[in-house]
Amino acid sequence: MQTRQRWLSVLANSPPNALQTLLAPWRQRTEAPVWLRRAETGLVMLQGRAGGTGARFNLAEISVTRASCRIGEQTGHGWVRGSNAEHAELIAVADALLQDPRHQAELLTQLVAPLQGALDERRARDARQAAASKVEFFTMVRGE
Amino acid sequence: MYVAVKGGEQAIARSWDLLAASRRGDPRLLELELAQIREQMRLAVARVMLEGSLYDENLAALALKQAAGDAVEAIFLLRAFRTTLPRLATSLPLDTGAMRVRRRISGTFKDVPGGQILGPTADYTQRLLDFSLAQSGAEADCAEDHDPLPHPLPNVLDTLAREGLIEAETIPVGDPEPPDLTRSPLMFPASRPARLQNLARADEGWLLGLAYATQRGYAESHPFAGEIRMGEVGVSVCPPELGFEIDIGAITLTECQMINQFAGSKTAPPQFTRGYGLSFGEAERKAMAMALVDRSLRAEELGEDQLAPTQQQEFVLYHSDNVEASGFVQHLKLPHYVDFQAELALIRTLRQQAADLSQQETRHD
Numbered sequence: 001m002q003t004r005q006r007w008l009s010v011l012a013n014s015p016p017n018a019l020q021t022l023l024a025p026w027r028q029r030t031e032a033p034v035w036l037r038r039a040e041t042g043l044v045m046l047q048g049r050a051g052g053t054g055a056r057f058n059l060a061e062i063s064v065t066r067a068s069c070r071i072g073e074q075t076g077h078g079w080v081r082g083s084n085a086e087h088a089e090l091i092a093v094a095d096a097l098l099q100d101p102r103h104q105a106e107l108l109t110q111l112v113a114p115l116q117g118a119l120d121e122r123r124a125r126d127a128r129q130a131a132a133s134k135v136e137f138f139t140m141v142r143g144e
Numbered sequence: 145m146y147v148a149v150k151g152g153e154q155a156i157a158r159s160w161d162l163l164a165a166s167r168r169g170d171p172r173l174l175e176l177e178l179a180q181i182r183e184q185m186r187l188a189v190a191r192v193m194l195e196g197s198l199y200d201e202n203l204a205a206l207a208l209k210q211a212a213g214d215a216v217e218a219i220f221l222l223r224a225f226r227t228t229l230p231r232l233a234t235s236l237p238l239d240t241g242a243m244r245v246r247r248r249i250s251g252t253f254k255d256v257p258g259g260q261i262l263g264p265t266a267d268y269t270q271r272l273l274d275f276s277l278a279q280s281g282a283e284a285d286c287a288e289d290h291d292p293l294p295h296p297l298p299n300v301l302d303t304l305a306r307e308g309l310i311e312a313e314t315i316p317v318g319d320p321e322p323p324d325l326t327r328s329p330l331m332f333p334a335s336r337p338a339r340l341q342n343l344a345r346a347d348e349g350w351l352l353g354l355a356y357a358t359q360r361g362y363a364e365s366h367p368f369a370g371e372i373r374m375g376e377v378g379v380s381v382c383p384p385e386l387g388f389e390i391d392i393g394a395i396t397l398t399e400c401q402m403i404n405q406f407a408g409s410k411t412a413p414p415q416f417t418r419g420y421g422l423s424f425g426e427a428e429r430k431a432m433a434m435a436l437v438d439r440s441l442r443a444e445e446l447g448e449d450q451l452a453p454t455q456q457q458e459f460v461l462y463h464s465d466n467v468e469a470s471g472f473v474q475h476l477k478l479p480h481y482v483d484f485q486a487e488l489a490l491i492r493t494l495r496q497q498a499a500d501l502s503q504q505e506t507r508h509d
Contacts, residue, residue, distance in 0.1 A: 009390065009391035012391060012392045013391065043230070044233045044235050045233075045234045045235065047322065048238050048422050049238075050313060051401065052240045052399060053241070054314060055315065055320070055336060057336070057337035057340040057341050058322050059422060060193070061326075062198070062199040066232065079381065079383055079390060081379055081393035082200065082393065083200060083202065083203070128289050128290070129246075129286045130245060130247070130292075131288075134293075135262050
């Protein structure tokens, strides 16, 4: 997966308050964003596939919020499911800063890595809890 | 037919106040918070999101609060709200094979690759009222295995598919854009993608009743629950400003793959057939009912007799939407005064005619 794809995924899958806390120091020391598009909530039609792998069908919509900003030379875009305007704007700001070669390395280790770590840990905990409910069924032999 | 009426503004405004007071109940008690509904009434929220055709837990919780817990009314509110939002994109097809599974069971194989994972299910509770829940309880302490569940978890039906024992479910040539019932009306015969969209939005009670009927003999489907899986699936879109696919967050889905009895022909040997259900959240009953009805509606393409109502597309799909059904049933409350006056005049005339006739006959005798 491309680096930018990966960080956008981590940012969208992280709680907005964690993202805000980790991003706060950079927001103070970098230029204020110029908003190309303030957060806007709309819909995305979710598609499934018949049988999971067959023909596409429209399942239902999902609310999605997007925002775009410019910081210096970089344009950042934020897309996140749900209607949290602040989350979309935080992603856009982080995406713009992450593209700036002056900040990228530091942001990857101080912003993206801890969020990724927390996300991995949440997912691993869910997967370990699920594994703990694995069951062994025994087929009873019928008496003659 | 109903007629337009004017007036009644004050009475209507007062009925709103009464509704608000009735919704609130005893004001000395704490008011429900949306987060409480979202977290603790998650199955009600899932139903409202699915039949309301909009995945948004907060909006569904608000709709449930406003509707005082009436699922069908909450679904109506959510459907109405979604019409106010622009559509920004279409997702990439949801990859349920890549689901982060929290529950996965099979009714067809005891040993499945990756195992049977019970997850959060009420299946093995005894359905005894738990009076300890009448008070605030302690947090449940969930055990953790040393090893997490493998990811991705192999699909149960793949084993049968590899041997050719079940019909293949492959992407049709060109991967055509499916019809969208929110933008174009349902036409018959409806394609399977159109039917699946209708069934996903369908009233759970309606689908459950029909699914039950298929099992009792009103169809020829002979089902087995091949696999039911529940967990988180990432939603991906490809925004034009980026030009590549991005993950915008995960949603909880339940998927049901039914295995049904065979179909074969002169050219193809008998194979198991499929029924498919996909629902939001942990709505397992809905996903299973959807899969059963998906299969019964495939009667025509599989060359089965279509004798049962559960196999008739128009009957099933035209009556599945609870917003439409509720609207048409409840519109009877609207003023039908003129219509009814006409009926009243007609029945009086008919009765007078009948009375006159019997008087004449008495005179003849």
